[in-house]
Amino acid sequence: MRILGLDFGDKTIGVALSDPFGWTAQGLEVIRRENPQAIKKSLQRLEQLVVEYQVEKIVLGYPKNLDNSEGERCQKTTEFAERLKKRFPKAQVILWDERMSTIAAERSMRAAGLDAAKRKSVIDRQAAVHILQGYLDSLAREDGQSKE
Numbered sequence: 001m002r003i004l005g006l007d008f009g010d011k012t013i014g015v016a017l018s019d020p021f022g023w024t025a026q027g028l029e030v031i032r033r034e035n036p037q038a039i040k041k042s043l044q045r046l047e048q049l050v051v052e053y054q055v056e057k058i059v060l061g062y063p064k065n066l067d068n069s070e071g072e073r074c075q076k077t078t079e080f081a082e083r084l085k086k087r088f089p090k091a092q093v094i095l096w097d098e099r100m101s102t103i104a105a106e107r108s109m110r111a112a113g114l115d116a117a118k119r120k121s122v123i124d125r126q127a128a129v130h131i132l133q134g135y136l137d138s139l140a141r142e143d144g145q146s147k148e
Helices: 040-053 072-087 101-111 116-146
Strands: 002-008 012-018 025-032 055-062 092-097
Touching: 002 040, 002 072, 002 116, 012 040, 012 116, 025 040, 025 116, 040 055, 040 072, 055 072, 055 116, 072 092, 092 116
Parallel strands: 002 055, 055 092
Antiparallel strands: 002 012, 012 025
16 A cells, blocks of 8 residues: 655645555655646646555645644645545545654755755655655554554
8 A cells, every 4th residue: 555645835745655565755756836726737646646656545744833723724734635535535635743844854854965955946845755754653653552
């Protein structure tokens, strides 16, 4: 089973994909759009990926504020999640707390020695990796606890 991880923003959607075993997340691409309202092409590209990789779950980063409150970005993300559910009725759509994912992605890219221009071009993809890997790690913890 493959799982898609998404970092949804106004101008981009970072995309990550799990390995077939659901152990690791790899960055796939960044879907860019000129108009924040133009979601149609983004959904078409996501549909291609869902079909190509036989995706059964979509983990969508949910951007809560640090104080756990929900702002305007959460509302936009919830609306996008509803569109995903309608477009992909066979895939489970999961909202995943993404607080600090962009910061973690930025830190890991700095540690890897990427310059600012390169980091800017891939930050959304790396944030999607952190979102998906956090979800996959939570599944592994649940499996580990259930075996005890």
